[in-house]
Amino acid sequence: MGDVLLTSELKGERLELAASGSWTAAHARELESLVDGVASHATSAKNVSIDMAGVREFDTFGAWLLERLTRTWSSAGRETKIVGLPKHDRGLLEEMHGVNRKPPRPAAQENRIVTALASVGRASAGFGRDLMLFADMLGAACVAAVRVVTRPRDFRFTSTVNQFDRVAWQAVPIILLITFLIGGIIAQQGIFHFRKFGAELYAVDMVGILILREIGVLIVAIMVAGRSGSSYTAELGSMKMREEIDALRTMGFDPIEVLILPRILVLVVALPVLTFLGCMAALYGGGLVAWLYGGMSPDIYIARLTEAISLTHFQVGMLKAPFMGLVIGIVACSEGLQVKGSAESLGLKTTASVVKSIFLVIVLDGLFAIFFASIGM
Amino acid sequence: MTKKIVIKVRDLVVGFGDTNVLDHLSLDVRAGEILGVVGASGAGKSVLLRTIIGLLPKRHGSIDVLGVDLDKANEAERRALERRWGVLFQQGALFSSLTVIENVQFPMRENLDLSPRLMNEMALAKLEMVGLTPDDANKFPSELSGGMTKRVGLARALALDPEIVFLDEPTSGLDPISAGDFDELIRTLQQTLGLTVFMVTHDLESLYTACDRVAALADGKVVAEGPLEAMLECEHPWVRDYFGGKRGGLLADRRISA
Numbered sequence: 001m002g003d004v005l006l007t008s009e010l011k012g013e014r015l016e017l018a019a020s021g022s023w024t025a026a027h028a029r030e031l032e033s034l035v036d037g038v039a040s041h042a043t044s045a046k047n048v049s050i051d052m053a054g055v056r057e058f059d060t061f062g063a064w065l066l067e068r069l070t071r072t073w074s075s076a077g078r079e080t081k082i083v084g085l086p087k088h089d090r091g092l093l094e095e096m097h098g099v100n101r102k103p104p105r106p107a108a109q110e111n112r113i114v115t116a117l118a119s120v121g122r123a124s125a126g127f128g129r130d131l132m133l134f135a136d137m138l139g140a141a142c143v144a145a146v147r148v149v150t151r152p153r154d155f156r157f158t159s160t161v162n163q164f165d166r167v168a169w170q171a172v173p174i175i176l177l178i179t180f181l182i183g184g185i186i187a188q189q190g191i192f193h194f195r196k197f198g199a200e201l202y203a204v205d206m207v208g209i210l211i212l213r214e215i216g217v218l219i220v221a222i223m224v225a226g227r228s229g230s231s232y233t234a235e236l237g238s239m240k241m242r243e244e245i246d247a248l249r250t251m252g253f254d255p256i257e258v259l260i261l262p263r264i265l266v267l268v269v270a271l272p273v274l275t276f277l278g279c280m281a282a283l284y285g286g287g288l289v290a291w292l293y294g295g296m297s298p299d300i301y302i303a304r305l306t307e308a309i310s311l312t313h314f315q316v317g318m319l320k321a322p323f324m325g326l327v328i329g330i331v332a333c334s335e336g337l338q339v340k341g342s343a344e345s346l347g348l349k350t351t352a353s354v355v356k357s358i359f360l361v362i363v364l365d366g367l368f369a370i371f372f373a374s375i376g377m
Numbered sequence: 378m379t380k381k382i383v384i385k386v387r388d389l390v391v392g393f394g395d396t397n398v399l400d401h402l403s404l405d406v407r408a409g410e411i412l413g414v415v416g417a418s419g420a421g422k423s424v425l426l427r428t429i430i431g432l433l434p435k436r437h438g439s440i441d442v443l444g445v446d447l448d449k450a451n452e453a454e455r456r457a458l459e460r461r462w463g464v465l466f467q468q469g470a471l472f473s474s475l476t477v478i479e480n481v482q483f484p485m486r487e488n489l490d491l492s493p494r495l496m497n498e499m500a501l502a503k504l505e506m507v508g509l510t511p512d513d514a515n516k517f518p519s520e521l522s523g524g525m526t527k528r529v530g531l532a533r534a535l536a537l538d539p540e541i542v543f544l545d546e547p548t549s550g551l552d553p554i555s556a557g558d559f560d561e562l563i564r565t566l567q568q569t570l571g572l573t574v575f576m577v578t579h580d581l582e583s584l585y586t587a588c589d590r591v592a593a594l595a596d597g598k599v600v601a602e603g604p605l606e607a608m609l610e611c612e613h614p615w616v617r618d619y620f621g622g623k624r625g626g627l628l629a630d631r632r633i634s635a
Contacts, residue, residue, distance in 0.1 A: 025538055029490045059538040060570070064502055065495075091569045099502040102511055341519025342473030 006034045015045035020054030023062025035065050039072045048073055053084030060092065067096040130356070137334035138326075141264050144257040160262040167228045167263075168270035174227075175274050176281045179219055183211060183282030184289040191294040200294055204301055205308035207286040212313040216279035217271075218365060221324040224271060225357040229332035232263055233353035236336025237346045245337070255337075264329035271325030272318055279317065312377055320368050324361050331357040380407040383541060383573050384429060389438035391421070391428050398424045400597030401438070406541075411567055411574040413584045416594030417615060422577040423467070425594065426543055429575070430464055431455070443540065460488055462541040463534030467549065469526035471518040477504070477529050478514035484536040503532040508562060524555040528562075535566070544576040548583050556580060560587040581620075593619070 005027060009016045017038065023031060050066070052058075070080045085093065148155045190203030236259065239245050245255045283305070290296040335353035339346050384406035391399040398421040406412050416422045427433045429440055431447060440447045445458050471480050481500040485491055491499070501511055507528040518526060527547060534542055547563065548556035560583050567574050578584065584591055584605065591608050593601040593616045601611040608620050 025485075025489050028495060029492065032492055032495050060502065060506075060535075061495075061499060061538065064499060068498070088571065095506060095569050096502065099505040100498055342517065344474035 005031055006038065008038050010045060013046040015048045017048065017050045018054060019050060019052050019066075020056075022057040023055050023065070024057045024059045025061040028061045028065070031062065031065050035069045039069055045078065047079040047081070049081045049083060051084050052082060052089075055085075055089075058085075058089045058092065060096065063089070063092045063096045064099075066093060133334045133338070134330060137260075137330045137337075140256045141261060141330065141333075144254065144261045145265075148257065148261065154257065156258060156262045159258075160266055163262055163266040164270060166231075167224070167266050168273055171224065171227060171270075171274060172277060175220055175223055175278050178223060179211075179216060179278035179282040180285035182215060182219055183207065183285030186210060186215070186282075187286035187289040188293055191290065191296075195294075200296070201300075201304055203294070204286075204290065204296075204304040207290075208283065208305050208309040209313055211279055211282045211286070212309055212317045214317070214365070216282055217275045217317045217320050217324065218361070220275045220278045220321070221271065221328065221361045222358055224267070224274065224325070225328045225332075225361060226354055228267065229328045229357045230350050230354050232329070232332035233336040233339075233350045234346065236260075236333060237339030237349055240337060240339045241341060241346065260329075260333045263333060264326065267325035267329040268322045269325075271328075272321040275318060275321040279314075316368075316372050316377055320365065323368075324364060327360045327364055328357045331360060380409060382406065383408045383443055384575065385439075385441040386425075386429065387439045387441075389425075389428065389440065390436040391424055391433060392436055397436070397597055399428070402594075402598050404592055404599050404602070406573060406575055407590075408573055409567075409571060410589040411563070411576060411587055413588035413591045414575070414577045414594060415579070415584065415591060415619065418579075420594045421597060422594055423545055426545055426575065426577050430462065430543060431459075460484075460537050461539055462543060463537065463539040464543045465527065465530045465534045465545065465547055467545045469518070469530040471521075471526060471529055471533070473518050476515050476517055477509070477521070480518070480529060481532045481536050484533065488537060500532075500536070503535055504529070506535070506566065507532045508558070523550050524552075524559070527551065527559065531562075531566075535570070538570070539572070541573045541575060544574060544578075546577055546579060548578065548580045553582070556582060557586065563587050 005019065005021045005023065007018050007020075009018075021027070050069075052066075055062070066082070070082070073080045082093070187203060187207050190206045191200050194200050194203045194206075236245070239259070245259070248255050248258060287298060287301045287305075290301050291298055332353045335349045335356070339349050382405045384404070386402060386404040389399050389402045390397055402425070404425075414422050414425065424433060428435050429442065442458060443461055445454060447455070447458075450458065471477075472483065475483065478497070478500045481503055482496055485496055485499065501514060504511070504514060509525065509528055509532070513521075513525065513529075518529070521529065531542075531544075531547070534544075544563070548559050551559060560580075563574060563576070564587050566572065576583070576588065588605075590602065590604055592599050593608065593611070593613070595613060595615045600613040601608055601616050605620075608616060611617065611620075
């Protein structure tokens with residue numbers, strides 16, 4: 001390989017450069033420093049000749065660096081002549097002669113404080129827009145629901161059953177497992193700490209009330225947001241990317257009615273069902289732990305449970321479930337429709353969907369707590 | 378004048394399940410030519426391209442690119458070889474999370490040791506060579522039209538100054554004027570950069586304006602190979618239909634009268 005790529009010799013006012021070796025991408029770093037070095041230090045020369053006869057390989061990288069060199073000199077008013085370049089490579093150099101003439105618009109320099117303020121503003125505006133999107137999707141889903149009620153033939157029954165299978169039926173094993181474990185953990189902690197006061201029996205009260213009122217529905221809602229909400233967003237998002245949703249619209253179908261209403265409806269129905277199953281599994285787990293760990297016989301556990309809990313507790317939990325399903329469905333679907341062309345945006349929106357729906361589920365739970373407390377339930 | 382053969386495919390068999398898409402196919406691509414590969418939909422044009430660049434496994438036969446036998450090459454040799462070719466995929470296959478200029482810089486950043494300034498200048502130069510302006514450089518792929526996507530894809534394929542460029546239906550989905558421009562661009566770039574081009578195409582226009590030689594695929598084999606004139610004389614029924622059909626005939630007449 002040619003180690004020496006460029007040699008220079010100053011003869012009075014004339015600078016003679018001799019290039020050799022491979023002027024290619026692989027030597028670009030070395031070449032660039034050589035070219036820049038020659039360009040900056042040979043300031044006394046009036047005219048320059050570059051002999052390219054020794055160059056064995058020449059590609060666009062080499063051609064551009066040669067062009068850059070001659071451009072520096074010609075802009076300083078010096079005459080530059082290139083000799084010994086084969087005819088074929090001359091075409092490449094000419095091609096390079098035309099490029100990079102118009103520098104790209106430089107990125108505007110921004111004040112750091114202004115940037116910070118702008119990002120805060122943008123985030124606030126984004127929050128407002130999210131609320132609008134949520135309301136928009138809720139409204140659109142309600143309108144579609146009313147339309148379907150007036151024209152029941154338009155209801156997508158098959159799609160709804162298919163979604164129900166995926167969202168509710170296939171979720172049963174994992175929901176049962178998780179809530180069973182959570183019930184067991186709550187019972188174990190309750191018994192462990194209440195034992196210090198000799199109040200082990202009250203652990204059963206805690207398990208019953210906590211699970212039926214709060215934990216059962218929350219755990220199930222969070223699980224469903226992660227499991228089905230994310231899949232809704234990803235599904236609708238990739239349909240949006242591949243213009244399937246536009247295709248539906250042009251065929252005269254309303255995407256809200258065809259795709260989104262069945263999905264939201266399924267969540268609204270599935271969440272109470274899953275919550276009920278989850279609560280039962282958690283109470284069962286709690287009972288099992290109370291028996292094996294706390295030494296409390298199942299008879300005593302059940303007797304204590306019937307005393308501690310009332311229908312109200314159960315109602316409070318179950319009443320919340322459909323609303324949580326609605327929130328998850330609306331967030332997942334509206335995020336799905338926000339997906340833009342890139343794969344990155346699909347990922348971002350899926351994350352946003354899960355984070356936002358879990359956040360909203362917890363906020364909603366808090367609001368319900370205030371509401372039920374004030375009506376004395 | 379016999380030119381060096383840069384891609385040598387011998388006795389290639391590629392199949393999925395029970396069917397062999399390519400059945401003992403042999404093909405040569407010579408240095409510095411534009412070879413157009415034509416064939417009916419499903420004839421295995423894209424399969425041939427994807428097998429040569431190593432995306433699909435083959436069942437039998439040998440592929441020799443730039444004097445390297447792909448079966449015998451080790452990991453390092455393969456990687457070195459992959460740098461010497463560029464691929465333009467049918468849909469462009471631009472990285473959607475990177476801007477246009479970052480897409481073009483990606484192979485340079487990974488494979489070469491360049492200063493940031495030179496990398497920017499080179500990426501812009503490549504973009505200008507394929508007919509884009511510096512203003513397009515900071516756009517994202519989702520903001521580009523079909524023709525621009527193909528141009529950026531081509532600029533990315535050319536990023537490392539490859540010796541061979543594989544084009545998978547470069548003009549599909551473009552309007553006839555853009556397709557014509559694109560053919561001309563490929564021709565110009567091929568001449569300035571001294572490229573060898575392996576082009577899979579459906580487009581009769583491309584064959585007439587851009588290609589030096591044509592290979593027609595049918596029944597899993599190359600049934601005709603040679604310049605266009607040879608195609609017009611070929612007796613194979615599919616080739617006759619393709620070049621002698623209404624659209625093919627019109628173009629052939631135009632070429633003869635021109």
